[in-house]
Structures are given as C-alpha cells and as structure tokens.
Amino acid sequence: MSPFQRGVSRREFLQVGALGLGGLTLPDILRLRAQGKNTKSPRAVIMVSLAGGPSHLDMYDLKPDAPVEYRGEFVPIKTRVPGFDICEHMPLQAKIADKLALVRTLQFVEPMQHELEEVYTGFPKSAKRPAFGSLISRERGGAGKLPSYVSLEYNHGTSDYENPRYAGAAHRPLHISGGSGVRNLGMMNGMTRGRLEDRRGLMQSFDGFRRDTDTRRESQDMDAYTAKAFDLITSPQARDAFDLSREPSKVLERYGDKDAKFAYVGKTADSLWYGHNFLLARRLVEVGVPVVTLRAGLWDHHGNVIESQGGISIWHNLKSTLPLLDRSIHALVTDLHERGLDKEVLVVVWGEFGRTPKIALKGRDHWPDASFALFAGAVRTGQVIGETDSRGERPKNRALGAQNVIGTVYHALGIDYRQKLNDFSGRPMQLLDDGEPISELVG
Numbered sequence: 001m002s003p004f005q006r007g008v009s010r011r012e013f014l015q016v017g018a019l020g021l022g023g024l025t026l027p028d029i030l031r032l033r034a035q036g037k038n039t040k041s042p043r044a045v046i047m048v049s050l051a052g053g054p055s056h057l058d059m060y061d062l063k064p065d066a067p068v069e070y071r072g073e074f075v076p077i078k079t080r081v082p083g084f085d086i087c088e089h090m091p092l093q094a095k096i097a098d099k100l101a102l103v104r105t106l107q108f109v110e111p112m113q114h115e116l117e118e119v120y121t122g123f124p125k126s127a128k129r130p131a132f133g134s135l136i137s138r139e140r141g142g143a144g145k146l147p148s149y150v151s152l153e154y155n156h157g158t159s160d161y162e163n164p165r166y167a168g169a170a171h172r173p174l175h176i177s178g179g180s181g182v183r184n185l186g187m188m189n190g191m192t193r194g195r196l197e198d199r200r201g202l203m204q205s206f207d208g209f210r211r212d213t214d215t216r217r218e219s220q221d222m223d224a225y226t227a228k229a230f231d232l233i234t235s236p237q238a239r240d241a242f243d244l245s246r247e248p249s250k251v252l253e254r255y256g257d258k259d260a261k262f263a264y265v266g267k268t269a270d271s272l273w274y275g276h277n278f279l280l281a282r283r284l285v286e287v288g289v290p291v292v293t294l295r296a297g298l299w300d301h302h303g304n305v306i307e308s309q310g311g312i313s314i315w316h317n318l319k320s321t322l323p324l325l326d327r328s329i330h331a332l333v334t335d336l337h338e339r340g341l342d343k344e345v346l347v348v349v350w351g352e353f354g355r356t357p358k359i360a361l362k363g364r365d366h367w368p369d370a371s372f373a374l375f376a377g378a379v380r381t382g383q384v385i386g387e388t389d390s391r392g393e394r395p396k397n398r399a400l401g402a403q404n405v406i407g408t409v410y411h412a413l414g415i416d417y418r419q420k421l422n423d424f425s426g427r428p429m430q431l432l433d434d435g436e437p438i439s440e441l442v443g
Contacts, residue, residue: 043344043378043413044285045136046292046332048278049119050325050351052299053371055364057357057392058318059087060372061104070357070391073315084384089322092330098382099333099342101375101441105386105395108353108368108402114300119352120161120293122403122432130421132406133291134164134171135431139415140290145235147174150284152277152294162293166423173293176242176280241287244276255279255331262320264298266309269320271298278328282335285345290413296328297321299351303361313362314355333376346412347376348405357392369394373405378412379441400438407435411442 055072057063062076062085076085079097086093093100110118110125117125120132133149142148151162151173164171240246252258258276261269274296281292299321301314311317329349336342354371355364370388375381386398407417410431417435420428 043140043346044288044290044292045346045348045409045413046281046285046294047120047133047409048329048347048349049116049293049295050297050299050349051116051119051295052114052297052301052351053353053355053366054299054351055301055314055318056104056354056370056372056388057364058314058355059090059322060102060374061370061388061392062087063357063390063392066357066391069359072359073313074318081382081384084382087322089319090326092326096330096333099337099376101379101381101383101385103373103375103385103400103405103438104370104388105398106350106354106371106373106400106402106405107395108371110352110368113366114352116159116161116352118402119350122406122435125161128165129429130165130167130171131162131173132409133162133173133293134167135421136291136410136413136415137164137171137173138167138421140413142289144288145238146241146284146287146289147238148289149173149291150289150293151175152274152280152292154274154295166421166429173291237287241283241289242280244279244283247279247283251279251335252276254335256324256327260324262297262324263311263317264321265301265306265311265317267311267316273297273321273324273328275324275328275331278332279335282332282339282341286339286341297325301355301363302365303359303363306363307361314364315362329374329376336377342377344378346378346409348409349374349376350405354392367393375408375441379408380443383440385438385440401434403432403435404438407432408437408441410435411437 057070058072058074062074063071064075065071074087074089077088077091077094078085079094081097081100084097084100084102086097108118115125117123117127117129121127121129122132123129133151137148140148149171151159153159153162153175162173244252255278256273256275260273260275262271262273263269264271274294277294277296281294284292301317303314305311306313306317332347333342336345336347350373351371353366353368356367357364357370370392386400387396388394389396403417410417415431417432417437418430420430423429
C-alpha cells in the first residue's frame with residue numbers, strides 16, 4: 001500500500017512540502033496572500049535590524065564631554081542638520097541628514113536579553129504577538145504574484161520573532177537567506193517545468209489528508225498558498241524582482257562590494273556584511289512588496305567577549321562596521337530619492353537595545369534604557385527627536401518605546417494600530433497597546 005493510500009502523518013506532509021522547489025519550502029515558509037490589494041500609490045516599509053544591541057553612544061548619540069569612562073574613542077561630526085551630530089565614521093550619512101530623522105530616546109522593556117520580538121512585534125517575547133510584517137501583509141497584501149512580506153534573514157527558515165501567529169499562516173514571510181534571491185527562486189539542477197507540475201500533482205494527492213487534518217487556519221489555507229508558491233517560482237515578475245544582475249554596474253557599485261566583511265569581536269574582518277540586501281530590498285519595494293526586513297551586522301560588543309576572542313576593543317570593531325552601515329544607508333536612501341520613492345517607502349533602522357554608557361573591559365554591555373531609531377523616506381525628516389542625559393544613560397525628555405516606532409510604521413501605511421484581530425482563543429486584540437505614532441514624524 002502506498003503512503004498516499006494508507007494516509008500520512010502531518011510530519012510526513014510537511015516534509016513533502018519542503019521538497020526542493022528552488023530552495024523554497026512549502027507550505028510552511030511560503031504562504032502568500034490569495035488576494036492582494038492594489039493601490040494607486042503603493043506604500044512600503046524596509047526595516048533594518050541591527051541585532052545584538054548597537055551602541056547609541058558610539059554611533060548617533062556621542063557624549064564628548066562625558067567622563068572618559070563613558071565617552072569612548074570616537075568624536076562626533078556635524079551634519080547638514082543642526083544638532084544632528086553623528087559618529088566620525090559615518091560621513092556619508094552626515095551629507096544626507098536632511099533626508100533622515102533620528103530618535104535618540106528609545107527605551108525597551110525586554111529584560112536585557114537578545115530577544116528581537118520587541119523590534120519585530122512591539123512586544124516582549126512572552127506576549128507571543130504577530131510580527132508587524134505579518135499584520136501589514138494581512139492588511140495590504142502584495143502586488144500581482146509578488147509576496148507581501150519578504151525577510152532577508154541570514155539563516156534558513158523563519159525566525160520566531162517573524163512568526164505570523166494569529167495573523168494567519170498565509171502571512172508568514174517569504175524567506176530569502178544570504179542575499180541570494182535569484183538562486184533561491186530558481187529551479188534546482190535537473191528540475192524542469194514538467195517535473196514541477198508533477199510535484200503540483202503530488203501535493204494534490206494529499207487531499208484526503210487535508211480533509212482529516214485539524215481546523216486551524218494554517219491547515220485550512222494550505223492548498224491555496226501552496227499553489228501560490230508554484231505561481232511565484234514560475235512568475236517572471238517575481239524572479240526579475242530578485243535578480244540583482246539586472247541593475248546597472250554603477251548602482252551595484254554604489255551599494256559596495258557584495259563580499260565586504262567586517263571585524264565583529266576579533267581583530268580581523270571575517271564576517272560578511274551582505275550589503276546588497278539593501279539593494280534587493282529597494283528592488284522589492286519598488287515593484288510592490290509592502291514589507292521587507294533584513295538584518296545588518298553584529299553588534300553585541302561585550303568587553304569580556306572581545307578579549308576572549310583575542311580582540312582589541314569595541315572601537316576597533318566598529319571602525320570596520322560603521323563605514324559599511326554608513327554606505328548601505330546612504331546608498332538606499334539616496335537611491336529611493338533618485339527614483340522618486342522617498343514619499344512611498346519608509347525606512348527604519350534600529351536594534352533591540354543600546355549599550356551601557358559606562359565602559360567595561362573596552363566594551364559595552366546591554367542597556368535597554370536608552371537607544372535610537374533612524375528613519376528615512378515617508379516621514380518628516382531632517383530632525384532629531386529627544387535628548388538623553390549627559391552620560392547617555394536615560395532620556396532627558398521625549399522617552400519613546402518600540403510600540404511608538406511600529407505605530408509610526410502602521411500610520412505611514414494607513415493602518416490604525418487600534419484595530420483588533422482575534423487571537424487563537426477568539427479574544428479581540430489591538431495591533432498595539434500603546435502605538436501612538438511619533439508625532440514629530442507624522443504630524
């Protein structure tokens with residue numbers, strides 16, 4: 001008796017769903033919205049996560065007059081906007097500060113662990129809330145056969161902090177790891193369109209399983225979104241969006257060497273930057289993808305870790321990382337402006353907390369009481385919001401939280417954070433509890 005005649009387990013079904021298909025996994029990874037909403041003026045967000053806890057005191061909130069055990073080795077430079085001083089190792093952003101907006105008084109509630117849920121959901125990990133991209137996907141959808149939420153994560157598979165949860169499995173992000181989207185969307189060696197259609201038939205043979213499976217939304221929608229995956233793989237529109245080879249050489253050069261590396265905690269530059277993910281993000285929002293998320297760099301610069309890896313100091317490592325971040329942000333923001341997308345696309349750059357103002361072993365530890373968020377695009381730019389105290393320990397005024405940042409994203413995309421969605425138990429939940437958008441950015 002064949003497996004299809006005797007019935008299959010859910011595990012076996014998901015294993016079949018993960019068959020090659022050019023690096024995409026079905027149905028868990030690639031569940032796309034069945035019907036996208038086309039708008040006359042599409043809006044989108046690119047969210048750049050600086051995972052690990054970027055040092056606000058060494059990047060966007062330097063304190064040159066603080067005692068030596070606080071201020072660090074870098075000095076601030078002036079930008080085109082008065083009061084918008086930033087690190088000397090980010091001169092390209094200094095030239096476009098009028099196209100940026102900086103919040104210097106961001107605080108987090110997560111208890112000092114590397115949990116990115118607050119960045120991606122607005123809530124601590126324990127709250128188990130849907131990723132903001134999944135909620136936008138649910139509200140906005142994608143254009144044509146394009147996905148509505150793309151994650152350019154380093155690792156394979158969707159991370160828990162990008163879990164759609166009760167927003168629905170259909171709004172799980174399409175995951176393209178390592179910036180190699182063309183390869184992941186293409187067909188594997190030996191895979192022809194005919195064989196791909198055979199696999200479509202294979203998936204259809206599981207109809208009996210689907211009739212018997214549980215009634216959760218993920219299972220109910222399985223066949224529709226699996227079919228969407230086949231459409232995406234064979235869609236020229238989708239594949240072209242991920243194909244960086246279509247960009248002119250001068251554009252590729254603007255975004256820097258695709259193999260550029262930085263020194264994380266050791267002495268040598270051995271960690272890939274993935275700078276072309278910034279370009280891929282621009283291509284995706286340009287053709288109609290509403291949400292693109294990506295991680296850039298490694299930012300967990302504890303002094304004891306640096307020493308254990310034979311490193312020198314947080315400033316040695318940041319000297320190799322900050323110019324890469326500077327170039328990537330400058331390239332993306334400039335590119336969006338030159339293409340007339342600056343009013344249609346919002347860019348947010350932030351991490352899960354800042355770092356301790358007081359230096360420890362030539363490094364800095366976790367610090368949720370003060371951090372930053374950098375904005376560009378579809379908000380009011382050319383300004384600094386909030387001020388921390390003389391040592392950069394806490395807000396002196398205008399304290400803001402992660403939900404305010406995500407609330408600003410929702411506002412830019414025309415979504416009311418107060419609207420409700422039923423959780424798995426049927427309880428209506430607001431998208432955010434305190435998601436008032438940052439008035440200086442949207443007023």
